[in-house]
Amino acid sequence: MHVRHLQGGLIVIEPQLHEDRRGLFFEQYKESLLIDIGVTDRLVQSNVSISHKGVFRGLHYQRGAYAQGKLISCLHGAIWDVVIDIRPDSPHYLQWYSFYLTSGYRRQLWIPPGFLHGFYALMDNTHVVYHMTREYNPSCDVSVFYQSTAWMIPWPAQMLLSDKDRDAPHWFSS
Numbered sequence: 595m596h597v598r599h600l601q602g603g604l605i606v607i608e609p610q611l612h613e614d615r616r617g618l619f620f621e622q623y624k625e626s627l628l629i630d631i632g633v634t635d636r637l638v639q640s641n642v643s644i645s646h647k648g649v650f651r652g653l654h655y656q657r658g659a660y661a662q663g664k665l666i667s668c669l670h671g672a673i674w675d676v677v678i679d680i681r682p683d684s685p686h687y688l689q690w691y692s693f694y695l696t697s698g699y700r701r702q703l704w705i706p707p708g709f710l711h712g713f714y715a716l717m718d719n720t721h722v723v724y725h726m727t728r729e730y731n732p733s734c735d736v737s738v739f740y741q742s743t744a745w746m747i748p749w750p751a752q753m754l755l756s757d758k759d760r761d762a763p764h765w766f767s768s
């Protein structure tokens with residue numbers, strides 16, 4: 595397993611791949627290895643989303659005690675994954691980071707609690723699997739409109755959003 599620690603506690607993880615004539619095997623995650631790299635909160639829920647090309651899901655976070663750490667992986671297709679540090683005491687407050695996660699690279703992204711998260715599907719039938727450190731709590735689940743002068747991210751011109759994300763409040767009004 596190859597690990598890169600980045601600013602703000604973000605971690606890029608490349609699991610060890612076991613290829614043979616049948617295909618491919620790799621461990622999606624192992625608790626002891628996550629603890630070794632500083633991810634000490636337990637993963638308690640996994641989600642799968644399957645998106646058409648051009649879909650954007652985000653920007654989302656869960657408030658307060660339900661803030662989620664997320665281990666993101668793309669098992670089929672490809673995504674442009676975007677995170678924004680919204681921890682008020684962070685030296686990187688409102689700094690944004692983006693990553694290409696594709697089924698080809700098998701690269702995973704660890705996002706600590708305290709980040710806005712969203713991803714743009716670059717291909718049809720893009721499968722994203724993500725494991726989280728807190729369960730889904732609809733009353734704490736917040737959508738923030740993806741465009742803001744607070745981060746000036748160069749989004750694709752056309753993106754397909756849910757009504758919730760399309761009509762989400764802007765960052766400073768949320």
Ligand SMILES: Cc1cn([C@H]2C[C@H](O)[C@@H](COP(=O)(O)OP(=O)(O)O[C@H]3O[C@H](C)C(=O)[C@H](O)[C@H]3O)O2)c(=O)[nH]c1=O
Pocket residue numbers: 641643651652654711712713730756758
């Ligand atoms: C997140 C979630 C949603 N749902 C239900 C609620 C809706 O009826 C339906 C779709 O939910 P939503 O439109 O919020 O799904 P996404 O837009 O893919 O949201 C996710 O995408 C961004 C990128 C994230 O990082 C979040 O983890 C997550 O918010 O699934 C559940 O039942 N459990 C869940 O954990």
